[in-house]
Structure formats: C-alpha cells, structure tokens
Amino acid sequence: MMLRLLGLAAAVLAATAASAQRADSGRISGGADDDLPPAQRLRIQQQLAAALGSPELRRAVAARKAAGAVPLQWPLRALHGEGFGYHGISNYVDHDPAFPGRVLDYACGARTYDNAQGYNHAGTDYFLWPFPWLTMDDGAIAAVAAAPGIIVGHNDGHPDRSCAMSDLPWNAVYLRHDDGSMTWYGHLRRGSLTTKQIGDTVEAGEYLGLVGSSGSSTAPHLHFELHDATGRVVDPRHGNCNAEPEHWSPPQAYEDPAINTLSLHTQEPEWVGCGDGSEGAMQERTYATDAIVPGTTFHALASFRDQRRGDVATFALQRPDGSEFAHWQHDLADEDLPREVYAATVWTWIHTMPVDAPHGDWHFVADFHGRRYTRAFFVGSETEVRAAAVMRERAAVQALTPAQHPGRGDL
Numbered sequence: 123m124m125l126r127l128l129g130l131a132a133a134v135l136a137a138t139a140a141s142a143q144r145a146d147s148g149r150i151s152g153g154a155d156d157d158l159p160p161a162q163r164l165r166i167q168q169q170l171a172a173a174l175g176s177p178e179l180r181r182a183v184a185a186r187k188a189a190g191a192v193p194l195q196w197p198l199r200a201l202h203g204e205g206f207g208y209h210g211i212s213n214y215v216d217h218d219p220a221f222p223g224r225v226l227d228y229a230c231g232a233r234t235y236d237n238a239q240g241y242n243h244a245g246t247d248y249f250l251w252p253f254p255w256l257t258m259d260d261g262a263i264a265a266v267a268a269a270p271g272i273i274v275g276h277n278d279g280h281p282d283r284s285c286a287m288s289d290l291p292w293n294a295v296y297l298r299h300d301d302g303s304m305t306w307y308g309h310l311r312r313g314s315l316t317t318k319q320i321g322d323t324v325e326a327g328e329y330l331g332l333v334g335s336s337g338s339s340t341a342p343h344l345h346f347e348l349h350d351a352t353g354r355v356v357d358p359r360h361g362n363c364n365a366e367p368e369h370w371s372p373p374q375a376y377e378d379p380a381i382n383t384l385s386l387h388t389q390e391p392e393w394v395g396c397g398d399g400s401e402g403a404m405q406e407r408t409y410a411t412d413a414i415v416p417g418t419t420f421h422a423l424a425s426f427r428d429q430r431r432g433d434v435a436t437f438a439l440q441r442p443d444g445s446e447f448a449h450w451q452h453d454l455a456d457e458d459l460p461r462e463v464y465a466a467t468v469w470t471w472i473h474t475m476p477v478d479a480p481h482g483d484w485h486f487v488a489d490f491h492g493r494r495y496t497r498a499f500f501v502g503s504e505t506e507v508r509a510a511a512v513m514r515e516r517a518a519v520q521a522l523t524p525a526q527h528p529g530r531g532d533l
C-alpha cells in the first residue's frame with residue numbers, strides 16, 4: 123500500500139489581511155501502514171520464547187521485583203528538531219477478528235486496518251509528520267522504553283527505507299516488564315539500536331533506536347505493540363470497544379488536534395512518494411528558511427495532526443513591534459474534503475514581504491485548539507540574513523550538549 127499522499131486542488135481562501143493567499147496545494151497523509159507477516163510474527167515469538175528460557179534471562183528476570191500492572195509512558199522522544207510536535211497516529215489495534223475490511227478500534231471507530239491474509243493490526247502506529255523521510259534521515263525521533271524492563275530481543279541489519287508492504291523483516295527491540303508484559307518497538311532504523319544487550323535493563327524513557335521504515339512499512343513510523351504475560355496482544359487504550367484498563371499514563375487521546383510545525387519556505391516544499399529505496403533517494407525538499415528578504419515571495423506552512431472539520435486555526439505574521447502584517451484563518455470545512463478528521467495535514471500560504479518591511483525579528487503565530495504556537499524568523503537584507511544565519515549556527519552549536527548529539531548507545 124502506498125503512502126496515501128494526495129495533492130489537493132487549488133483553493134484560494136479569502137484573506138482577512140494582506141497577502142494571505144493559499145498555495146496551490148495542500149497535503150493530506152494517512153500516515154504509515156504496515157504489516158507483520160504471520161511467518162515473521164511466529165519467528166519473533168520463537169526468538170523471544172527461546173531467549174526468555176535461557177539461564178541468563180531467567181536470572182535477569184529473577185533479579186527484578188515482580189510488579190502489578192506497569193503503566194506505560196510516551197514511547198517516542200525528539201532528539202532534535204524545531205517542531206512543536208513530530209507525529210501523527212495512523213492505526214490503532216483492530217479489535218474485530220473478522221477480515222478483510224472489518225475493523226474496530228478501541229473507541230469503536232475505524233482508525234485501524236486488517237488485511238485479506240487475516241492480519242488484524244496488533245499495535246499502534248506513530249508516524250513522523252510533516253517531513254517523514256527527512257525527519258527519519260535526521261535521526262530526529264527515537265523510540266524509547268515505555269516502561270522499565272529488560273531487553274529480551276532485538277533485530278537489526280535490515281533495510282530501513284521501505285515504502286511498501288513486503289515480506290522484509292524489520293529492525294526492532296523487545297522489552298519484558300516487571301508485570302510479565304512485553305512491548306515491541308518495530309520498523310527502527312538500521313544500525314540505530316541501543317548498544318545494550320539481551321538481559322540488560324532499561325529505564326522508562328530510555329533510548330531504544332531511531333524511528334525508521336524497516337520491514338513491511340509504507341513510511342517511517344513506530345509500530346508499538348503490547349503483550350500481556352500470557353503473550354496475548356493487548357490494546358493499551360481503554361475505550362468502549364476495549365474493556366482492558368488504560369495502560370498509558372497519562373492516557374493518550376483518541377484524537378489529539380495540534381499544530382506540529384510552523385515554518386517558512388522560499389518556495390513550495392516538495393514531498394516524495396515511493397522512491398527506489400536507496401539511501402537518500404526518498405527525502406522531501408523543504409526549501410525552509412528562517413530569514414526573508416524584503417521584496418521576495420515566500421510560503422508560510424502549518425502542519426497539523428488530527429485536524430478536524432470545524433476546528434479553526436488562526437494565523438498571523440507579526441512585525442518586530444508586534445503589529446500584524448498578515449492575519450488569516452483555516453478550517454478544514456473550507457476544503458473540499460469528505461472526512462471529518464485527518465491524521466496529518468499540511469497547508470501553505472503565499473506571502474510577499476514588502477520592500478519597505480521593517481528589518482528585525484518577526485513572528486509567525488498560530489492559535490489552535492486553545493494553544494498558541496510561535497515561530498520566530500528574521501527579515502532583513504541579504505547581508506543581514508547571512509550574518510543572522512551565522513549567529514544562529516554559532517548559538518545552536520553552543521546550545522548542543524553532548525547528550526543531544528544523536529548517536530548510538532549514549533542516548
């Protein structure tokens with residue numbers, strides 16, 4: 123299955139202030155899909171059972187204190203990046219054993235999938251958004267342990283740029299927790315796994331590997347899967363169609379409308395579909411910039427997760443003195459789209475910076491769902507812009523502590 127990216131027809135919105143013209147296209151993504159073929163699932167289960175039966179792991183398990191239900195925490199962490207958010211959720215666990223096309227998520231919705239081979243999606247898919255391949259290549263987002271436990275297995279060395287369903291194996295880490303439950307972290311980037319070994323303990327939030335697209339996967343994402351002590355797949359989300367108590371602490375919302383990023387671009391970014399799979403072959407071109415030269419045209423971009431019809435986003439470009447240069451709104455209802463909610467969207471608006479625009483620090487501001495998002499940018503001559511870029515680079519290098527450098531094992 124292809125990454126479901128749809129270019130949208132032009133829809134120029136009425137501007138409520140100067141220079142807010144919608145760009146030619148928006149982007150909608152269903153995120154990422156995946157599959158774990160039965161033979162692979164069986165192999166993993168055998169691998170983990172064998173490991174758990176080994177004297178080393180028996181000793182490691184015995185050394186830990188057994189616990190009641192272990193609460194789970196957010197299984198991802200941004201190692202770097204400037205976004206407010208970096209993910210969307212494409213699929214939950216499918217609770218309807220029938221197939222194909224018979225799906226039911228924990229909240230009695232249909233945010234999940236099955237296939238004709240009888241696979242009912244057994245985990246939660248957290249995909250990267252808005253520039254999934256670039257974000258993956260940047261090593262920006264890590265899968266982290268949802269709870270303390272012991273590493274009971276890992277798979278590595280497999281290609282990590284899949285963009286279609288396949289029989290390829292994934293790179294993954296498997297943990298056992300003190301209530302006997304297990305968590306699986308699948309589709310990781312090749313060579314990015316923690317250097318810790320089977321039998322080693324991990325803390326909650328500890329680095330396990332980078333989000334990638336190894337195995338049967340249409341785009342970079344984490345497939346997170348929970349099993350109880352008997353090996354049964356468990357959906358950690360409580361809802362009307364899942365009697366299981368909530369395992370996430372804090373609970374994760376079914377829909378989580380938010381702005382992931384605000385950014386400026388010298389031209390419309392280019393997304394990519396399914397490339398040839400070679401290193402660097404699939405990567406978006408963003409044309410992102412932090413500085414605008416007066417007299418030039420630029421794109422203001424907002425990416426959303428769980429954007430819903432009727433949720434109005436308000437945007438403004440503010441001059442250094444705080445006054446508004448441009449002001450506009452966006453509502454999914456203004457688009458010619460059939461659904462009430464989309465897991466991931468991107469919209470861009472074209473502006474022209476006047477030749478007499480005041481130089482200095484401007485702000486791209488958005489209000490959405492009760493939260494304010496602010497992104498600073500610089501307006502000035504090309505000389506000033508170059509000088510500002512050098513300053514920012516110096517500041518960024520100084521701000522980086524060793525722990526923030528992406529790398530293996532030390533995270």
Ligand SMILES: [Zn+2]
Nearest residue numbers: 156245247345
């Ligand atoms: Zn999945």
